[in-house]
Amino acid sequence: MFDLELIFNSLPLLGLGALVTMEITAVAVAFGVCIGLFIGIAELSSYAWLRLPAKVYVDFIRGTPLLVQIFIIYFALPALIGMRIEPFVAAVTACSINSGAYVAEIFRSGIQSIDRGQREAGRSLGLTWGQTMIFIIIPQAFRRIIPQLGNEFIAMLKDSSLVSVIGFEELTRKGQLIIASTYGSLEIWTAVAILYLIMTLSISRLVAYLEKKFNTKKVS
Amino acid sequence: MKLHFLKPLLAVSAVLMMGQSLAETKVIRAGTEPTYAPFEFLDENTNSIGYDIDIINEIAKKAGYEVEIVRCPFDGLIPALMTSQIDVAISGITITSERKKKLDFSTPYYHSGLTAVILKENADKYAKIDDLKDKKICGQIGTTGLMYAEKISKESKAFNTNPEAYMELKSRGCEAVITDKPVNDFFLSKAPKDHFVALDDVVEAEDFGIAVRKGNDEMLKIINDGLAELEKSGKLKELYKKWFFE
Numbered sequence: 001m002f003d004l005e006l007i008f009n010s011l012p013l014l015g016l017g018a019l020v021t022m023e024i025t026a027v028a029v030a031f032g033v034c035i036g037l038f039i040g041i042a043e044l045s046s047y048a049w050l051r052l053p054a055k056v057y058v059d060f061i062r063g064t065p066l067l068v069q070i071f072i073i074y075f076a077l078p079a080l081i082g083m084r085i086e087p088f089v090a091a092v093t094a095c096s097i098n099s100g101a102y103v104a105e106i107f108r109s110g111i112q113s114i115d116r117g118q119r120e121a122g123r124s125l126g127l128t129w130g131q132t133m134i135f136i137i138i139p140q141a142f143r144r145i146i147p148q149l150g151n152e153f154i155a156m157l158k159d160s161s162l163v164s165v166i167g168f169e170e171l172t173r174k175g176q177l178i179i180a181s182t183y184g185s186l187e188i189w190t191a192v193a194i195l196y197l198i199m200t201l202s203i204s205r206l207v208a209y210l211e212k213k214f215n216t217k218k219v220s
Numbered sequence: 221m222k223l224h225f226l227k228p229l230l231a232v233s234a235v236l237m238m239g240q241s242l243a244e245t246k247v248i249r250a251g252t253e254p255t256y257a258p259f260e261f262l263d264e265n266t267n268s269i270g271y272d273i274d275i276i277n278e279i280a281k282k283a284g285y286e287v288e289i290v291r292c293p294f295d296g297l298i299p300a301l302m303t304s305q306i307d308v309a310i311s312g313i314t315i316t317s318e319r320k321k322k323l324d325f326s327t328p329y330y331h332s333g334l335t336a337v338i339l340k341e342n343a344d345k346y347a348k349i350d351d352l353k354d355k356k357i358c359g360q361i362g363t364t365g366l367m368y369a370e371k372i373s374k375e376s377k378a379f380n381t382n383p384e385a386y387m388e389l390k391s392r393g394c395e396a397v398i399t400d401k402p403v404n405d406f407f408l409s410k411a412p413k414d415h416f417v418a419l420d421d422v423v424e425a426e427d428f429g430i431a432v433r434k435g436n437d438e439m440l441k442i443i444n445d446g447l448a449e450l451e452k453s454g455k456l457k458e459l460y461k462k463w464f465f466e
Contacts, residue, residue: 075384075387075391078391079391084391084392084393087393165379165380165384166379166384167358167377167378167379167384167388173378176295176361177361177378179295179299180295180361180362180378181318181362181367183298183299183302183322185299185302185303
């Protein structure tokens with residue numbers, strides 16, 4: 001019943017898919033952290049022209065499904081701008097923009113969790129607002145949000161399976177394609193799940209290590 | 221212990237289970253993927269309609285069954301059939317030797333072939349389907365159209381549904397969409413006239429069959445008897461006219 005040989009034969013293709021999944025996740029998370037840091041700080045700004053667009057961005061992205069965002073970027077946007085978007089670009093853009101909104105909220109809550117005395121101390125030592133942020137607040141906040149960033153990383157890795165709908169051949173799509181010709185749903189989906197598990201477990205180990213490394217003195 | 225909240229849950233699940241045991245007696249669960257006009261697609265009220273839907277309804281009516289249409293992605297149909305989630309699959313499925321290893325097929329009820337739709341601006345570049353060799357071709361995952369594309373080109377690309385493949389063609393992500401002739405013809409009849417054309421070439425004569433689980437001879441007999449009767453009474457021809465000559 002359970003055809004191990006099918007899994008064995010499919011492993012090279014699935015492995016290739018897993019690599020693509022890792023690639024897209026890594027790029028999306030990297031962009032997502034940059035976008036998120038910027039938007040997260042903007043959300044806390046005292047200037048409305050910075051704060052409001054940031055809020056709208058976070059609300060819009062968190063309030064709509066990633067799947068719909070992928071369809072909009074790949075199929076709807078080209079009709080609007082009259083230019084084709086490559087699947088990889090569309091996939092990475094959708095995932096980065098999506099991840100950015102969640103990371104923004106993580107940064108915002110992290111920054112807000114730092115005692116305001118830290119900011120006041122920085123300012124009274126003659127640092128500018130920007131210097132206080134960069135040298136005092138963000139390093140402390142970053143240490144606190146490592147676990148949440150790890151969560152977001154894992155969530156993004158799993159959500160990247162959604163880009164299969166635009167024919168982008170990551171792990172889930174490779175699985176679907178193999179099943180379309182071999183009909184081995186049981187074997188292939190089991191193998192796909194295990195490959196995802198290997199990747200997510202590796203990330204959570206990495207996050208646990210980073211947490212330990214940056215937390216030499218426990219922050220209560 | 222506070223367990224009142226369980227009561228409505230139990231009541232609901234009891235009703236559901238009853239419904240299910242009733243359903244198992246006289247219902248054919250027919251799996252289909254309704255993005256394949258004119259074989260199966262959705263009307264404005266999102267009911268499944270089309271040539272295939274009419275056929276299975278006629279067969280079931282004659283045999284005293286009711287039809288429950290189960291909508292499912294095309295590449296999920298055969299696994300759903302193999303795991304008994306549906307009783308038959310009728311979705312413009314070509315009878316191939318590969319699929320016959322996993323399923324049993326009814327007698328053929330439709331004879332088709334593959335065509336390619338291209339952008340009109342490329343009409344001078346391609347005369348026959350095989351001119352598309354090693355070009356980017358899109359199709360739907362699990363279909364014979366995509367299998368043919370994969371055979372002549374390494375640069376083929378699979379989408380979950382045919383409409384998505386047409387969108388990819390429209391945005392110039394590929395050079396052609398290969399699929400069954402009636403599906404391409406239906407698309408051309410609805411699409412902007414000056415945008416797309418079909419190549420005259422038709423390849424791979426194909427027979428469509430209704431698929432049942434391997435060894436489910438009882439269901440196979442109901443389907444084959446029904447098809448034979450539809451053929452004899454002229455109903456099959458009537459349905460053919462209804463969906464392909466409008």
